[in-house]
Amino acid sequence: MFIEKVRDCFLTQHIEEITRIRGDSTGNTLDLLFSNEESIVGDIKLESPLGKSDHACIYFHCDIQEMEDKSKKQVYMYEKADYLLMKQRLMMEWIQYLSLEPDIESKWNKFKGKFQAVIDECVPKKIIRGLRVSRKRTNEKLPINRKLWAKVKKKQRLWERLKIMKTKFNERACTREMYLETEKEYRSLNNQVRWETRNILKRKEQEIAKNVKANPKVF
Incomplete structure (x- = not known):
């Protein structure tokens, strides 16, 4: 039924790699990305999951433009x-x-x-102009030090290796112990990154709370 609806709507599914890896499972493509035009989506990258999640983060470029409706219309x-x-x-x-x-x-x-x-x-009645349909927002990034940033990059490399080991394990090209050892190393580093980023976020929140009277628009 789901596949029929996708076909009826002429949608393109862009994710072809495994997006979830956990334990002895074969790995699954559970996270999907659809578009009504194949050419507008590109530069798809699957990176390591966030926090305790076992689903990959999907990054992609979507070639759309911010639009502003300048047409006039009558309203009562x-x-x-x-x-x-x-x-x-x-x-x-x-x-x-x-x-x-x-x-x-x-x-x-x-x-x-x-x-x-x-x-x-x-x-x-009166005539009004159309309103802007999308707006850009900028979010302040957390202050991540070089040591933590190096761990984040290493986590990504381990995630890539874990995907390769999962494929090899499914094809009987490596032992279960080799795959589980890679997964254990990835989970350990992931927990470290998660713990350190939470501490940074907590300190940032405390700083905001401390200075909220002097700078009420900080967030």
Whole structure:
């Protein structure tokens, strides 16, 4: 059913590598990336998971542009509507007014047309420009020292090696012990990185709380 819906919508799935590795499992591609145009997605990179997650982080470039709708459109100013006049216009014999219509759909269309005409008469309009549909935000990065950054890079290299070892293990090209040893090394380093980044984040939060009165817009 899921695959049929993807095909019906003419979507392209871009992830072809294993995105989840855990224990003796064969590895799975559980994290997917779809687009309605194949050419707009590129530079896909799978990097080591964050924290305790066993799902890879997916980085990719999407070739889209920030758009701004500059078109003009009319909107009703209901706060300035003449509701008394509207009430008077709608006080009519609706049964008699709609009785000549042959079916429900015709009656509805006639009612809707009349109601819309009353709105156009009693509610003033104004012209507005379209609003910006997307905005860019910049987030302050955590102050990571060189030692921790080196561990992050080593973690990524271990993740790449773990994927290779998983493929070899599935193909019976390496022993289970060799694969589990690589996984153990990766998990150990991942826990170190997670613990150190949490401490940095905690210190950053404490600094913000300490200086919030002097700099209330820090975040």
